[in-house]
Amino acid sequence: MKLPVIAALLAVVVLGGLGVGWYLNTDRSGDQFAQCSSSTAVGGAIGGPFTLVDETGETVTDADVLSEPSLVYFGYTFCPDVCPLDNARNADAIALLDERDVKVQPVFISIDPGRDTAEVVRDYTDLFHPRMLGLTGSQEQVRAASQAYKTFYQIGDTSDPYYLVNHTTFSYLMLPDHGFVELFRREDTAEEMADDIACYVNAM
Amino acid sequence: MKFMTIAASAALMVLPHLAMAHDYKIADLVIDHPMAIETPATARAGGGYLSVTNTGDTDDKLVEARADFLRVELHTSKDVDGLVSMVRLDGIDIPAGETVTLKPGGMHVMFMGLEGHPFQVGREIPVTLVFEKAGAVDVILQVEAREEHAPKDGDHSGHGDHSNHGASN
Ligand SMILES: [Cu+2]
Numbered sequence: 204m205k206l207p208v209i210a211a212l213l214a215v216v217v218l219g220g221l222g223v224g225w226y227l228n229t230d231r232s233g234d235q236f237a238q239c240s241s242s243t244a245v246g247g248a249i250g251g252p253f254t255l256v257d258e259t260g261e262t263v264t265d266a267d268v269l270s271e272p273s274l275v276y277f278g279y280t281f282c283p284d285v286c287p288l289d290n291a292r293n294a295d296a297i298a299l300l301d302e303r304d305v306k307v308q309p310v311f312i313s314i315d316p317g318r319d320t321a322e323v324v325r326d327y328t329d330l331f332h333p334r335m336l337g338l339t340g341s342q343e344q345v346r347a348a349s350q351a352y353k354t355f356y357q358i359g360d361t362s363d364p365y366y367l368v369n370h371t372t373f374s375y376l377m378l379p380d381h382g383f384v385e386l387f388r389r390e391d392t393a394e395e396m397a398d399d400i401a402c403y404v405n406a407m
Numbered sequence: 408m409k410f411m412t413i414a415a416s417a418a419l420m421v422l423p424h425l426a427m428a429h430d431y432k433i434a435d436l437v438i439d440h441p442m443a444i445e446t447p448a449t450a451r452a453g454g455g456y457l458s459v460t461n462t463g464d465t466d467d468k469l470v471e472a473r474a475d476f477l478r479v480e481l482h483t484s485k486d487v488d489g490l491v492s493m494v495r496l497d498g499i500d501i502p503a504g505e506t507v508t509l510k511p512g513g514m515h516v517m518f519m520g521l522e523g524h525p526f527q528v529g530r531e532i533p534v535t536l537v538f539e540k541a542g543a544v545d546v547i548l549q550v551e552a553r554e555e556h557a558p559k560d561g562d563h564s565g566h567g568d569h570s571n572h573g574a575s576n
Contacts, residue, residue, distance in 0.1 A: 283446065283454040285484045285491045288512050291553060318451070326447040330553060355490060365452070365478055365519040369492035388489055 236384055239402035249375060249383040251351035255312065255340040258325035268336065272404050273308045274387075274396075275375045277354045279315035279368050280327040285389075287331075289372055294332035295393035296400065305401045307376075309335040314356040315368050316345050352383075376400055378407060429549065434541035435463025436501065441534065441548045443518070444511065444556055446526040453526045455516035455534065455548050458508040461501045469499040469507075471537040477520025479534075484512055493517070501538070511556055516548075526550045 250265075257263045269275075274293055278286035290311060297309045311328050313319035316339045319327075324337025339345065349356060352375060359366035374396075376385040384403050387396050431438040441457035461467055472479050481496040499514060501507050509515050516534065526532070532548040 280447070280450065281452050282493070283444075283450070283452045283517065284482070284493065284515050285486070285512055287444070287553065288556075291556070323447075323449045326449040330445075330447045367493050369490060371489050372486070372491045373489055389486060389491075 235406050236381075236403055239406060240385055240399060249351075249353055249386070250377055251382075253344070253348035253351055255338040255344050255348055256321055258321055258328065258337045260321040263338070268310065268338065269377050270379055271306065271308050272379070272400070272407075273310050273377045274400070275310045275312065275352070275377055276372075277312045277314050277349060277352065277356070278370060278372070279313055280319050280323055281315060281365070282368070285372065289374070289389060290328075290331045290335070292391075292393050293374055293396070294335060296396040297332055297334070299393060299397035300400060300404075303397070303401055305397075305404050307400055307404065311335060311337050312345070312348055313337070313339040314345055314349055314354070314370055315358065316340055316342055317358075317361060376403060378403060381407070429547075431544055431546050433538070433544040435465070436461055436467060436538060436541045436544075438536065438544065438546055441546045443526050443532055443548045443550045445528050445550055445553050446521065448525050450521050450525050451519065453518045453521055454511065455518060455532070456509045456511065457516075457536075457546070457548070458506055458510075459501050460506040461503050464503045465540060466503050467501045467541055468539040469501060469536060470497070470539050472516045473535040473537065474516075474518060474532060476518045478517075479519070480517045481514070482517040483514045486512075498539070528552050 253265045255263060255268075257268070274297065276289060276293055278289065280286070290309075293309050297307055300307050309328075309332050311324065311331075313324050319339045321337075321339060324339050328335035328337035338348075340348070354371045354373065356368055356370035358368050372389050374387040375383055376387070376399075378384050385399060387399075429440055429442075431441075437460040439458045439460065441455065443453055443455045446453045455472070459469065469481065472481060481499055482493045483496055485492050485494055496514070499507060499509070507514075518532075528550055530550040532550065533545060534548055535543050535545050537543045
């Protein structure tokens with residue numbers, strides 16, 4: 204039991220390291236968002252087409268969902284500790300942006316569709332922000348969305364109804380016509396995120 | 408009318424209780440502010456938090472939390488470069504002279520099997536904490552609002568890496 208987990212974690216650390224290395228090394232001088240972030244980020248490699256199921260049970264695509272600036276987070280509702288902290292932080296950032304009339308949509312994508320039905324993600328996201336959109340889908344749809352965003356998750360033994368899921372906890376700022384522009388980590392505060400996001404949205 | 412009177416006196420009885428310092432003592436241990444955070448209506452799991460101060464000169468260990476749920480475990484959330492996992496702990500060390508805090512983003516009591524009985528603000532959850540040396544103590548976890556526990560600016564205490572102190576698995 205322990206060895207495969209360690210192997211999987213190593214794979215993630217290696218892949219994650221490559222991804223972050225790529226992310227940091229890409230030159231973005233001259234683009235319209237250059238002043239917005241101290242790190243060097245570029246659109247294109249993170250994000251892409253997805254088909255998922257929204258809170259009302261409707262099938263939606265990235266074109267439907269990301270038609271306005273959006274802050275996208277992948278997690279699962281059975282997670283009572285870290286995911287709510289991150290979603291509450293994201294909701295706080297959105298609330299700070301609301302005060303500045305910068306409209307950004309918080310999005311929660313479940314990577315545990317076996318338990319997270321449309322009803323469950325609706326109920327969950329309503330706790331954090333009235334505009335937070337919950338998305339789920341089939342296992343295949345969710346896997347494709349996760350791969351598009353270069354996120355990682357590993358579902359535990361599903362013969363146990365209380366299985367746990369390991370997953371990455373980055374939040375992605377997506378802009379219409381630009382796609383991915385910025386990644387936020389768990390260390391980033393709501394205030395820092397609001398400042399960064401406002402910069403991007405105002406430079407659109 | 409009668410119902411109103413009962414409700415009013417019930418409220419009066421509850422209020423001083425809420426205002427009371429919410430801590431418990433057993434042997435050399437002081438358990439402070441046991442609480443849980445509200446969950447959505449459809450939640451299957453919830454997290455419980457508290458701090459334990461060991462005022463004695465002998466190390467102790469929290470080895471179990473018991474409560475009326477299908478499953479209750481001691482957990483810690485680990486964060487390795489943004490990849491987060493929950494890990495079950497066999498116990499949480501409570502070293503002599505130290506305070507160990509279970510807090511959001513780190514160690515927690517994991518309650519599983521909430522189906523149909525979500526943690527609503529104000530609900531009280533009876534839990535028995537079992538310590539290796541001090542023995543068992545019954546505490547009440549008060550369910551608090553999520554917004555009271557939003558991560559604050561400059562507070563990075565939510566990081567698993569920093570809150571794993573005392574954990575053993
Ligand atoms: Cu847990």
